[in-house]
Amino acid sequence: MITYKNSYTQKIYAILIPLIGDYMARGVIKNQVAKLGLTEENVAKKDLQNLAEGIKKGLMAFIGSEKANQVASKIISIT
């Protein structure tokens, strides 16, 4: 388990952990923020849409588009 200083990253991590486990949650966050030219510690509210989009594509293989959309919406709604 890891604790991110950035509250958005931490909340995304908390959403993902029960679904994909600790190792993959960290890996997915690392990959997705890197794709946007960010780091785990400088994620802002405006980045959530793009982050959620990337995570949704990954989750689709396992849970289908409907449920992946729900997870993405949950990420976008993080405050």
Add this chain to the structure above:
Amino acid sequence: MKKTTLLWIITGILIFINIIFYLTGLGGEKVLLFVSDILPIICSFIASICLVIAFNGFKEYDYTKIAWIMIFTGIFLSFIAELLYGLQEVGLGMNMNEVFPSIADYFWCIGYIPLFIGLAMMFIGYKKSGFPLGKARVYVLLSFSYLALFAIIAYFLLIPIINDPETSGLQTFFYLFYPISDIFLVVPAAILMYITSLFGKGAISKPWKLLALGFLSFAFADLIYSYLSWQDKYGSGNMIDVAWHLGYLLIGLAGLYQRELVENINYNEL
């Protein structure tokens, strides 16, 4: 009781019955023949039903749903094959070694196509997602293990079958088809197994883990079957049947866990 718990119990009972009858020969040859033909029909039927439950859990027709439909189609064709095999052997009293390849073999063979497509769709979909694929050295190790497995199978099974003058062209095709198809099926199954290991205890990995275990179980049984059948040593009550039955039930469990997973995600209600 959860459907998954119920199926684990059913799996335990069916495998227990399978082992007891095969080890003791309880009831004699006729009962053994009946049990060895009825169990795969029951197991493949259960797996087919569970896979219907799995793909019905997806509301939208995306590639995930189609992949599960493909796996269902492959298993359902196997169910038809098991049914035809049982009818021929028990119902019509045919000697299955003499009529090889029977009509059932055609259904088993065709069933490989949707199974392979389904697994490939899952893997390609995952690869495109940008999620971590794991360590490159594991893929190198998997490739070497695969090549070694292929070399062993080719040396001990494929080449002797090709060179056997007593085996007809059609028989040779079917004897070769099973092990070669399994070799191809083992690749996506092993990769899925590795990917799911990366997920640790994440809820998402359970269906894929069971699916991969099911296919590996099939591959193990098919390879031994091809060898024994070619040597005319395969008959009712052979313990390798347990691997097929277990394979079907594990795939069925994968389907039920998939449905459970999809139902448990409901962020709309939060």
